Amino acid sequence: MGILDFLTQRNKNTANVAKSRLQILIQQERSMRGAPDYLPLLQRELLEVIRKYINVDSDAVKVDLHKDGDSELLDISVQLPEKPAAANG
Amino acid sequence: MAEIIVVTSGKGGVGKTTTSASLACGLARAGKKTAVIDFDVGLRNLDLIMGCERRVVYDFVNVVNGEASLKQALIKDKRFDNLHVLAASQTRDKDALTMEGVEKVLKDLGDEGFDFIVCDSPAGIEKGAFLAMYFADRAVVVVNPEVSSVRDSDRILGLLASKTKKAENGERVKEHLLLTRYSPKRVEAGDMLSIGDVQEILGLDVVGVIPESPEVLQSSNAGVPVILDEASPAGQAYTDAVARILGEERPMRFTTVEKKGFFSKMFGG
Numbered sequence: 553m554g555i556l557d558f559l560t561q562r563n564k565n566t567a568n569v570a571k572s573r574l575q576i577l578i579q580q581e582r583s584m585r586g587a588p589d590y591l592p593l594l595q596r597e598l599l600e601v602i603r604k605y606i607n608v609d610s611d612a613v614k615v616d617l618h619k620d621g622d623s624e625l626l627d628i629s630v631q632l633p634e635k636p637a638a639a640n641g
Numbered sequence: 642m643a644e645i646i647v648v649t650s651g652k653g654g655v656g657k658t659t660t661s662a663s664l665a666c667g668l669a670r671a672g673k674k675t676a677v678i679d680f681d682v683g684l685r686n687l688d689l690i691m692g693c694e695r696r697v698v699y700d701f702v703n704v705v706n707g708e709a710s711l712k713q714a715l716i717k718d719k720r721f722d723n724l725h726v727l728a729a730s731q732t733r734d735k736d737a738l739t740m741e742g743v744e745k746v747l748k749d750l751g752d753e754g755f756d757f758i759v760c761d762s763p764a765g766i767e768k769g770a771f772l773a774m775y776f777a778d779r780a781v782v783v784v785n786p787e788v789s790s791v792r793d794s795d796r797i798l799g800l801l802a803s804k805t806k807k808a809e810n811g812e813r814v815k816e817h818l819l820l821t822r823y824s825p826k827r828v829e830a831g832d833m834l835s836i837g838d839v840q841e842i843l844g845l846d847v848v849g850v851i852p853e854s855p856e857v858l859q860s861s862n863a864g865v866p867v868i869l870d871e872a873s874p875a876g877q878a879y880t881d882a883v884a885r886i887l888g889e890e891r892p893m894r895f896t897t898v899e900k901k902g903f904f905s906k907m908f909g910g
Contacts, residue, residue: 565831570788571838578795578842585799 587617602630609633643676643751645758646886647777647814649801651793653764655785656821659857660879661761662690663868664781667883669724670868673756676715678746679729680773681763682737688728691718692864702730705742711749720869725755735768743772766800776806779815781848781886785822786834791842794818798843817848819882824853825898836896849882851875852895 595615602608616627648661665677679687688694693716699709718724750758762773780801784794801814827833840846856873868879874895881891
């Protein structure tokens with residue numbers, strides 16, 4: 553390994569990046585496991601409706617199905633864009 | 642009753658067939674009467690890795706369709722008397738295998754006195770992969786320390802817990818994680834997920850770690866499963882993994898960087 557490689561690669565631990573990306577992704581995929589097939593479509597359509605009125609990011613709508621014993625809870629959360637500080641009177 | 646072990650992964654190219662061949666050889670070498678079945682209908686390859694490609698007369702689909710008896714289709718390994726290979730068909734008909742057909746072949750193998758049946762799954766999560774895992778008692782999930790392979794393994798673990806006969810009966814398929822193409826050097830450099838990382842992400846311990854080594858390719862070139870290359874790290878690591886699957890406790894080997902001395906550093910080694 554040349555001295556230049558040594559200097560430029562030193563701080564780049566891509567394995568840690570891979571690990572944290574996988575942990576987030578797999579946790580999300582596991583929560584959707586066994587959930588109805590329509591959830592992704594529901595999420596997309598909700599996003600489209602909300603976007604007619606509010607300009608939200610494409611990942612602003614989260615749809616999660618929680619199981620608590622026998623009951624199931626469909627948890628829909630929408631993150632609204634931050635308002636500029638000066639606006640709003 | 643034979644114990645059915647599926648070797649699966651979701652992702653292709655991670656070492657399922659290499660693992661199936663070595664696992665089957667290792668079990669046979671340990672004295673277990675073993676059959677290894679290629680479920681990859683249309684893309685037969687296990688015969689090549691086992692080194693019996695020129696002796697395939699009848700295949701799995703022929704047996705399922707009643708065109709050949711199980712005895713006619715089983716290829717006896719030349720190295721171990723108690724090891725038999727059932728090749729996949731080269732047909733392009735994806736529906737050639739049926740649930741009932743597979744069940745009958747597995748049952749007949751059990752009646753023939755086989756101790757272990759190793760099912761080499763095709764990649765993906767379609768019918769062939771589903772049939773390979775459906776009747777399994779145990780699963781060896783082959784995973785590379787790489788993001789797409791780890792993600793796909795998690796999908797497969799989900800399917801093993803829901804789409805198998807055991808799962809339908811409220812039981813669990815016994816799951817093993819087998820990490821292949823592992824490079825301790827790259828892990829140390831921060832370029833590769835470590836054993837601990839993969840175990841933590843998937844929530845499962847590894848039953849074996851196979852180091853990336855040139856002998857794996859050399860063995861498939863020669864049609865001799867790498868487990869039989871007793872001088873190679875990969876072969877020894879597979880031997881350890883088979884022993885662990887048979888219930889033995891063995892420490893992991895070849896998982897840390899070998900420290901090179903000054904001279905081998907200077908002059909290469």
